Every structure is written in C-alpha cells, then in structure tokens.
Amino acid sequence: MFENKDTFKATFLDRLVSMHGKEVQETTPSDQYQTLGCMVREFISSSWVNTTDFYEENESKQVYYLSMEFLLGKQLKNNLLSLGVYSICKEGLMELGIDMEQLEGKEPDAGLGNGGLGRLAADFMDSLASLNMPGHGCGIRYKYGLFEQKIMDGYQIEVPDYWLKEGNVWEIRKSDQAFEVRFGGEVHMREANGDLFFEHINYEPVIAVPYDMPMVGYHNETVNTLRLWSAESIMKDFELSELSNHNYHKIVEYKRRTEEISEFLYPDDSTEEGRVLRLKQQYFLVSASLQSIVSRYKKVHQDLKEFSNKIAIHTNDTHPVLAIPELMRILMDEEGFSWKDAWEITSNTISYTNHTILSEALETWPIELFRTLLPRIYMIVEEINERFCRDLWKKFPSNWDKISDLAIIADNQIRMAHLAVVGSHYVNGVSKLHSNILKNQLMKDFASIMPNKFTNKTNGISHRRWLLVANSCLAGTITEAIGSSWINNPTALQNLTNFSNDRGFQEDIAKVKAYNKQNLANWIYKDSGVVVDPSSIFDVHIKRMHAYKRQLLNVFHIIDLYRRIKADPNLVITPRTFIFGGKAAPSYHLAKDIVKLINTVADIVNQDKTIRDQIKVVFIKNYGVSDAERIIPATDVSEQISTASKEASGTGNMKFMMNGALTIGTHDGANIEIAEAAGFENLFLFGLKPEEVLRYYAEGNYIVREVYNQDPRLIYILDQFINGPLSKEKADFKSIYYSLLNHDEYFVLKDFSSYVETQNKVAHAYVNQEEWLKKSIINIANSGYFSSDRTIKEYGEEIWKIKPMR
Known part of the structure; x- marks a missing residue:
C-alpha cells in the first residue's frame, strides 16, 4: 500500500487537501479519519475486485452467510493491521502531529448488531477472508441499529443511534444491483399444459439497494464481501396515479412503511405492528439476498441444476429461515423448476445454526399475519408442511400427536425452527452441550428420524x-x-x-x-x-x-x-x-x-x-x-x-x-x-x-420458598426490595421480588x-x-x-x- 512512512505522508496530505480543501493544521480529527479511511478502502478495492474475479474464473463454490446481525466494531485499525501497514501509518501520522488513536476514536461502531449472535457473524467474516475461503455475509443496513442506551436516574432510556450521520467510509452503494421485494397482495394461480403458474399482483413493492463492505483477510490479499440491504420506495403506476389525485399522504405513508424496514434492529414485537415489521425485515433480507445470489450465479454458470454444488447458504439462527421457501419460489416461479427438483436443490443448499433452546427465540408466526404479508411464501410453506406430514404419516401411522408435534404448521402457528430443520441439509448446535440438548431434548423427535442431519460446531472468536x-x-x-x-x-x-x-x-x-x-x-x-x-x-x-x-x-x-x-x-x-x-x-x-x-x-x-x-x-x-x-x-x-x-x-x-x-x-x-x-x-x-x-x-419439583426460607442471606437480600434501602430509592423492584419468589425460572436462588x-x-x-x-x-x-x-x-x-x- 505504502512503501514507507514518507510515501504515506505525501499521499495522505494530498488527499486531505483534495477532500476537504484545508491545510493539515486546519483539519479536524473527523476530516483526517475520513481521509485515511477513504485511502484504505480505495487501496483495498483492487484486491476486492481481484478476489471476486478469481472466484468466478475458478468457478469456486461460495458460501453466503445470512444473519440479522453483524456486530463489526471499528474497522480502521483492523484493516490496517490486516494490510500490514498499521505501523507505517501510525508513525507517519505522528510526524504530522496527528494521533492515530484519536482518529480511530472518530469511527462509529456500526449499528448492525446487539450481542453474541452478531459478533460471531463478524468474527466468521474475518476468518473466512483470512483463510482465503470464498464466503460472504448478507445482512440489513440498519439506519439506527438497535438503540443508544442512556442511563437517567439509573433507568435505561432508549434513543436512536444514528451511526450513519457522517456516512460509512467503508461502504459502496451498488444501486445497479438492486432488487424488488414484494409484500401483501394476492396470488393468482393458472394451469397451462399441465403446469401451474403463479402470478403475484396488487403487492406493495420495496426496493432493496445493496451497500457492500470489504471483509479483509490478514496479510493475504483476499477481500470478501459483506452485502447490507437498505429498503427504499419505488415510484410505480399507483404512485403516479395518487400524485395526479393529490393523495400525497398515501405516498408519504408508503415511503414511511418502506423505509422503516431497514431503520432499527429488532423492532418492538409486543405490538401487532412490531411483529409485522419484524417479519417484513426477515423476508426483506432473504428475498433480496437470494435474488442477488441467483443472479450472480447465472452470470457465471449455465445450469441452475448445479446450484447446490456451487452455492452454500447458511442461516444464522431462525431469523433468515425464510430463505428456504424464497429459494423454492425463485426456482419454481421464475426458473420453471418442478417442486421435486426445486426442493432437492434448496435442501442441499441451505444449512442452519440453532443458537438457543429458549422458546421465546424459537420463532413462530400466526398464520393469518404470515399469509397476509407473504401470500406466495405462505403457499410454499403450507405445501412443505403437507408433504412433510405425509412422510410422517408413513413413519408414524395414526399417531396424530407425534405428527402435530413435528409439523411446521400447527395450532394456527408457523414454527420457523421446524421449517429450518426440515428444509436444511445440516443443523448444528454451537457447543457440545448445546448440540446434545438439541438432539436429546429439544429436537429429539427430529433427530430420531433425521440422525445424520444434526452436528456440532463449537463457536469461535477471531x-x-x-x-x-x-x-x-x-x-x-x-x-x-x-x-x-x-x-x-x-x-x-x-x-x-x-x-x-x-x-x-x-x-x-x-x-x-x-x-x-x-x-x-x-x-x-x-x-x-x-x-x-x-x-x-x-x-x-x-x-x-x-x-x-x-x-x-x-x-x-x-x-x-x-x-x-x-x-x-x-x-x-x-x-x-x-x-x-x-x-x-x-x-x-x-x-x-x-x-x-x-x-x-x-x-x-x-x-x-x-x-x-x-x-x-x-x-x-x-x-x-x-x-x-x-x-x-x-x-x-x-x-x-x-x-x-x-x-x-x-x-x-x-x-x-x-x-x-x-x-x-x-x-x-x-x-x-x-x-x-x-x-x-x-x-x-x-x-x-x-x-x-x-x-x-420436567418434574416441576423445585420449591422456591424452601430455598428462600433456609438461607438468611436470601431473606435479607429480598427484603431489601420491599422494606430496605433499595425500596426507598424511588424504584419499584417488586417485579424482581415476585418473579423470584413465585417462580425463579432461572434458579437464581x-x-x-x-x-x-x-x-x-x-x-x-x-x-x-x-x-x-x-x-x-x-x-x-x-x-x-x-x-x-x-x-x-x-x-x-x-x-x-x-x-x-x-
């Protein structure tokens, strides 16, 4: 990148002036960070293009890692170390009177994740690139991320985390590679020459615009891609009609509904509107990603029958599991495959990581909500369920309870973890203990009929x-x-x-x-x-x-x-x-x-x-x-x-x-x-x-009060919530008090x-x-x-x- 610190200093100073129109002593640390970041990204670009071309020329099998979260952290120091020029840049900046650590502090933490799920995805991106492995990420470009946590009088207050207010120096907008994602509407079915055709009409369109970020390998010139999707509105005939009728408010409502899809990570799902938005986010991610993956595949390969031999798609937890019916939709409705062939390709392409046994995280969706928002996808999920249940009937004739327990659709709910297991060729846990619990407890019945599908991959960090x-x-x-x-x-x-x-x-x-x-x-x-x-x-x-x-x-x-x-x-x-x-x-x-x-x-x-x-x-x-x-x-x-x-x-x-x-x-x-x-x-x-x-x-024989009554320390501690100093701090901790003494679900006492x-x-x-x-x-x-x-x-x-x- 730079032969020595003198070359770096000259290049940096020229770029600083051209970008900001100031002499170095007049620039701010933010100006300096933006300049250095742009220089690094542009240098990376040649290796980025070469990596992409190399994969295509060699027809490499590539993996796409679909995740609702990518908790990247700051990229400047990481990229400079990976390129092997951190010391040169730091020393050169020091001679210019600029503190590298101050510049690093000007980079915002990307608001693309919350916890371990997202950090795992980020570490996986690092390892894929550093190991020269053809692997890319697909996520959502959240405008505000989760939220910025303020503490006022001890209480958590949530405010928007506008991490993009000064832009993201590492991303490149690829508007020419945008795709349409469809919500709502109706699906019309017709038959011709013995084949069924499906037409989706009166839907609400959303444009998914990709922003690509480079994932830089360590000292190896490999640069993979993290593609993040932003939701944007599109001017269609109905909008032009509304404009002519002066119904501006309908257009504003539509734009608002569209843009909120990529505004916040994990919108509040305690309301119907929040649940709809979460499902929209999940389908938006997988539909845009799958359309992009198939489009890129077709530019290099002639035969989609070989798709699973050239493409692997991994779903990080249940959030992206709609990739299964979405790939089926693309293969059948757009590419003309039969159900049998589409299912073989799909199930051999997609794999699934389960990250929890908590019931709250094993997502389910009410049928009516799902069918209204995603009518064609619902039809496909329903058909997957019907065929799976017919297979179960052959294994467990007349055992309706067993079939109901394993079904993808039951009790007016769509069970996403069940869909993930049925539609993937591998299901893995993330530690030996967790994988054993999956096989022997949570998904015991699935493991009994699909024993070779379950495996363990203990997590790791970069x-x-x-x-x-x-x-x-x-x-x-x-x-x-x-x-x-x-x-x-x-x-x-x-x-x-x-x-x-x-x-x-x-x-x-x-x-x-x-x-x-x-x-x-x-x-x-x-x-x-x-x-x-x-x-x-x-x-x-x-x-x-x-x-x-x-x-x-x-x-x-x-x-x-x-x-x-x-x-x-x-x-x-x-x-x-x-x-x-x-x-x-x-x-x-x-x-x-x-x-x-x-x-x-x-x-x-x-x-x-x-x-x-x-x-x-x-x-x-x-x-x-x-x-x-x-x-x-x-x-x-x-x-x-x-x-x-x-x-x-x-x-x-x-x-x-x-x-x-x-x-x-x-x-x-x-x-x-x-x-x-x-x-x-x-x-x-x-x-x-x-x-x-x-x-x-299983046995329900944990008696909380016995533990509490036998330990004076617990009596003292819990008493603080009702009668002691803690109860006098203008805070009401009775919710904690009663949650423990009435249930203690997590065995704190x-x-x-x-x-x-x-x-x-x-x-x-x-x-x-x-x-x-x-x-x-x-x-x-x-x-x-x-x-x-x-x-x-x-x-x-x-x-x-x-x-x-x-």
Missing part, C-alpha cells in the same frame, strides 16, 4: 481481533515468547504452556494486565466519575441484559458482600470492582428493572465511605464492541453464570479466556469445553448441572449459595498472584482451539464443502 487489535500489548508479549506463528495458526498458543511457571513471563503478563486495568480505570473515571482501584479484582459481567444470563445472581452476591462489610467494620476483603454492561430490549421490563437495580446498588455502594472503597460497582452505559475491546483485556474475573443448559455456547467466555481472565461460570455452553481445554482447576465452576436443571423443568462459596474461592485465589498468573497463562495457551479459524474450517469442510482459494 483471535486476531481480540488479541492483535484489542490487546496489542499482550499480543506483543506472546510473540516475544513464542514467535508470531500463532497469528496464522492459533493452536501455536499452546506453546505458552511452557512459560506458565516462568516468573519472568508471569511478571510480563502481570505488567500487561496492570497497564490495561489502569487504562480502563482512567476511562471509567472520565466516563462516569467513579474512581476504581486498578489493583482490585476487576470482576466483569458484560452481556445482553436477560434473566437467564443472571445479572441478578451477581448483584445478590454484591449485596451480600456489602452486608458483610457493613456488619463487621474490621472485615478486610480482597478489594473488588464489579463492572456490568449490556442493553435490555425496550419491551423487556424485567431486564430494564435489573438495569435500574444495578445502578441503584452502585449508587449506594460507591457513596458509602464506611466500606473504605473495598468494593465498587460500575455500569457501562451503551455497551458495544469498542467498549468490549477496552474492558476484556483489563478483566481478572469473567462472569459466565447463565442458567445451566440455557446458554448455547457463549463467545464472551472465549474472548476473556484468550485475554487471560479466569472464568467463574456454570456448567453451561462452551464453559465446559473451556474447562476441558484449560483444566477444571483453572476455572471456577459452580451450581446446578444441565441435567439437574432439565429434570427440575437455588444457585446463590454455591455462587457465593465459589466467589470466596476466587477472592482467596487472587491473593496468591503467582498461582493466579499461572492459571491465566494456561487459559491463554489453551484458547487457540476457540479461534473462529478452527470453527470456519469445520463448517467449510463438513457443512458448506468449500475450500481455501489462493
């Missing part, structure tokens, strides 16, 4: 992003010890095991952690005014706010610890800083109450001078990827305490492990595999086992005693820094398995059947 980008100090220390081969071969991190008892290396690791903790402490003070002690244990719980992730369990421990300190003024504990971050869905009132509870407890604890700053509580507002990159390298203790069996995998646990934090966690998701890799003695596991939780659910006991072990272990650092190094050494490179290789070889293309 070790380049979470070490090279997020924790360059640790990455440099690792490279000094074992060389740089781990960057392309993350399993080489295993060589760090040889240094786990090396006092010199332990001290190096300790210095890196202390540096990162001081930086985080400085940022927390600047952001919130809270002073935290960098020498204290940084105990971190950063996740989407949800009852099953059990932020409540963590808060209960804090309240109990605070009670102990207040009860004994002479008590000395290992100082602890508890750090939370995460957003609650706008309509999820219990989760929003938990946000308020955390902030209320923080106010009480942080303002109490009598506890001598032994504990502090911090809530990071508007938590996102950039915050994670700052927090994770500074973490000592990683909270992975979801209810056993509920967290399919988790990827935060892997990021913390890779950065040397020790896990306190349940026997859930990938926690178990992390413990198997690093050794159970190098984690702190506690609580109910998955089989115990599932047994309680049941696991409390075990959690507190394990937290005490954590505090004692931290005192012995030599042993703690040994455990930390062993965790880092064994984190290479959890690289998304390994995960993507497994997907590529076993599900997608794609190969690296150099």
Whole structure:
C-alpha cells in the first residue's frame, strides 16, 4: 500500500487537501479519519475486485452467510493491521502531529448488531477472508441499529443511534444491483399444459439497494464481501396515479412503511405492528439476498441444476429461515423448476445454526399475519408442511400427536425452527452441550428420524481481533515468547504452556494486565466519575441484559458482600470492582428493572465511605464492541453464570479466556469445553448441572420458598426490595421480588449459595498472584482451539464443502 512512512505522508496530505480543501493544521480529527479511511478502502478495492474475479474464473463454490446481525466494531485499525501497514501509518501520522488513536476514536461502531449472535457473524467474516475461503455475509443496513442506551436516574432510556450521520467510509452503494421485494397482495394461480403458474399482483413493492463492505483477510490479499440491504420506495403506476389525485399522504405513508424496514434492529414485537415489521425485515433480507445470489450465479454458470454444488447458504439462527421457501419460489416461479427438483436443490443448499433452546427465540408466526404479508411464501410453506406430514404419516401411522408435534404448521402457528430443520441439509448446535440438548431434548423427535442431519460446531472468536487489535500489548508479549506463528495458526498458543511457571513471563503478563486495568480505570473515571482501584479484582459481567444470563445472581452476591462489610467494620476483603454492561430490549421490563437495580446498588455502594472503597460497582452505559475491546483485556474475573443448559455456547467466555481472565461460570455452553481445554482447576465452576436443571423443568419439583426460607442471606437480600434501602430509592423492584419468589425460572436462588462459596474461592485465589498468573497463562495457551479459524474450517469442510482459494 505504502512503501514507507514518507510515501504515506505525501499521499495522505494530498488527499486531505483534495477532500476537504484545508491545510493539515486546519483539519479536524473527523476530516483526517475520513481521509485515511477513504485511502484504505480505495487501496483495498483492487484486491476486492481481484478476489471476486478469481472466484468466478475458478468457478469456486461460495458460501453466503445470512444473519440479522453483524456486530463489526471499528474497522480502521483492523484493516490496517490486516494490510500490514498499521505501523507505517501510525508513525507517519505522528510526524504530522496527528494521533492515530484519536482518529480511530472518530469511527462509529456500526449499528448492525446487539450481542453474541452478531459478533460471531463478524468474527466468521474475518476468518473466512483470512483463510482465503470464498464466503460472504448478507445482512440489513440498519439506519439506527438497535438503540443508544442512556442511563437517567439509573433507568435505561432508549434513543436512536444514528451511526450513519457522517456516512460509512467503508461502504459502496451498488444501486445497479438492486432488487424488488414484494409484500401483501394476492396470488393468482393458472394451469397451462399441465403446469401451474403463479402470478403475484396488487403487492406493495420495496426496493432493496445493496451497500457492500470489504471483509479483509490478514496479510493475504483476499477481500470478501459483506452485502447490507437498505429498503427504499419505488415510484410505480399507483404512485403516479395518487400524485395526479393529490393523495400525497398515501405516498408519504408508503415511503414511511418502506423505509422503516431497514431503520432499527429488532423492532418492538409486543405490538401487532412490531411483529409485522419484524417479519417484513426477515423476508426483506432473504428475498433480496437470494435474488442477488441467483443472479450472480447465472452470470457465471449455465445450469441452475448445479446450484447446490456451487452455492452454500447458511442461516444464522431462525431469523433468515425464510430463505428456504424464497429459494423454492425463485426456482419454481421464475426458473420453471418442478417442486421435486426445486426442493432437492434448496435442501442441499441451505444449512442452519440453532443458537438457543429458549422458546421465546424459537420463532413462530400466526398464520393469518404470515399469509397476509407473504401470500406466495405462505403457499410454499403450507405445501412443505403437507408433504412433510405425509412422510410422517408413513413413519408414524395414526399417531396424530407425534405428527402435530413435528409439523411446521400447527395450532394456527408457523414454527420457523421446524421449517429450518426440515428444509436444511445440516443443523448444528454451537457447543457440545448445546448440540446434545438439541438432539436429546429439544429436537429429539427430529433427530430420531433425521440422525445424520444434526452436528456440532463449537463457536469461535477471531483471535486476531481480540488479541492483535484489542490487546496489542499482550499480543506483543506472546510473540516475544513464542514467535508470531500463532497469528496464522492459533493452536501455536499452546506453546505458552511452557512459560506458565516462568516468573519472568508471569511478571510480563502481570505488567500487561496492570497497564490495561489502569487504562480502563482512567476511562471509567472520565466516563462516569467513579474512581476504581486498578489493583482490585476487576470482576466483569458484560452481556445482553436477560434473566437467564443472571445479572441478578451477581448483584445478590454484591449485596451480600456489602452486608458483610457493613456488619463487621474490621472485615478486610480482597478489594473488588464489579463492572456490568449490556442493553435490555425496550419491551423487556424485567431486564430494564435489573438495569435500574444495578445502578441503584452502585449508587449506594460507591457513596458509602464506611466500606473504605473495598468494593465498587460500575455500569457501562451503551455497551458495544469498542467498549468490549477496552474492558476484556483489563478483566481478572469473567462472569459466565447463565442458567445451566440455557446458554448455547457463549463467545464472551472465549474472548476473556484468550485475554487471560479466569472464568467463574456454570456448567453451561462452551464453559465446559473451556474447562476441558484449560483444566477444571483453572476455572471456577459452580451450581446446578444441565441435567439437574432439565429434570427440575420436567418434574416441576423445585420449591422456591424452601430455598428462600433456609438461607438468611436470601431473606435479607429480598427484603431489601420491599422494606430496605433499595425500596426507598424511588424504584419499584417488586417485579424482581415476585418473579423470584413465585417462580425463579432461572434458579437464581437455588444457585446463590454455591455462587457465593465459589466467589470466596476466587477472592482467596487472587491473593496468591503467582498461582493466579499461572492459571491465566494456561487459559491463554489453551484458547487457540476457540479461534473462529478452527470453527470456519469445520463448517467449510463438513457443512458448506468449500475450500481455501489462493
């Protein structure tokens, strides 16, 4: 890209003047960021075009990863490191009096995701490109993303997150590759020469305009594509008619309905309008993506019968599962295939990842809503169901209950997870435990009749992003010890095991952690005014706010610890800083109450001078990827305490492990595999086992009041919500109080005693820094398995059947 820093400086200065018409000393950091970003994107463009052409010339099989979320984070540093020019650019800018970190701070976090689902998709994009594998992403270009989280008087307030207000330097609009997506209307069927033809009329059209972003491989000149769709209105005959009749308001309404499709991630589905919008988003994504994929395929290949041999389409959770009937529609209605041939192509093309066993996330749609909005797609889903049920009848004659349990359409609902299983050639879970639960519990009947369809692909994270980008100090220390081969071969991190008892290396690791903790402490003070002690244990719980992730369990421990300190003024504990971050869905009132509870407890604890700053509580507002990159390298203790069996995998646990934090966690998701890799003695596991939780659910014999009445600590804590200080903070925590005592669906009270006991072990272990650092190094050494490179290789070889293309 640039031969040296002098070449870079000359090019940068020329470009800065031409773009902004100012001398360098007059430009703002935003001007400078835009200039550098444009330079990098333009340099990438030649490799981007070459990669696309290379795939087409070699007729490579390509995978398209469909996801409602791509939580990318900032791209500037990542792209410069991948291109191998970060140091040149940083040094050149420094000589011009420009701070690279200030420029990096001007890039907004792309509002394209919320949690682990979206970050997984982003890490997969990184690994696909870095492994030279022909794989691309398809998503929605949300104008506002989820929302920006404000905290006012402890409460979460949602405001639009207009991350695109200054544009997105990495995207290129491709209006010439737009496609029409149809909603509503009627479908007319006619027969000719023994064939059925379907005509969709009186529909409401939406134009899907693609914005492409480059996904840059590490030091290899491979650049794949993330295609994001934006919804726009189209002037049709009916609009021109309305204009002539001066019915401007109808046009405005239509434009508004159209544009809201790509405005917000996960619109509130507590209303009928919200549910309609969610279904619109999902079909908009898959219809635009499938039309684009088929169109591109036809430019290179003659025969659509070979489609599944050249194209793999992966649906990331149930949101994009409408890809199944949409591909059927395209093949039958537009390409003239028979049902049999279209089904064979479709089912051999599409694969599906299940990310949860939570019923709320296993989407269902009311038939009437679905049929009204997507009439042709409903006809196809109905036919898929009819044919599937006929096959079931042959296997289970007269067993209506079994057929009803497995049917795609039942009880006036369309079950998207069932459609996904029936229409995909592979279904995978994302950890060994989760995949076993799918096969033996949640989808047991499907697995019994389709045993070869189910497989496991344990999640992974981009070790380049979470070490090279997020924790360059640790990455440099690792490279000094074992060389740089781990960057392309993350399993080489295993060589760090040889240094786990090396006092010199332990001290190096300790210095890196202390540096990162001081930086985080400085940022927390600047952001919130809270002073935290960098020498204290940084105990971190950063996740989407949800009852099953059990932020409540963590808060209960804090309240109990605070009670102990207040009860004994002479008590000395290992100082602890508890750090939370995460957003609650706008309509999820219990989760929003938990946000308020955390902030209320923080106010009480942080303002109490009598506890001598032994504990502090911090809530990071508007938590996102950039915050994670700052927090994770500074973490000592990683909270992975979801209810056993509920967290399919988790990827935060892997990021913390890779950065040397020790896990306190349940026997859930990938926690178990992390413990198997690093050794159970190098984690702190506690609580109910998955089989115990599932047994309680099946038998219904968990008596909450017995647990509550037998533990004075729980009585004290819950009493605070009704009669204690917490009830006097102008907050109503009765929803939390009654949700626990009446049901305790996620076993917060049941696991409390075990959690507190394990937290005490954590505090004692931290005192012995030599042993703690040994455990930390062993965790880092064994984190290479959890690289998304390994995960993507497994997907590529076993599900997608794609190969690296150099």
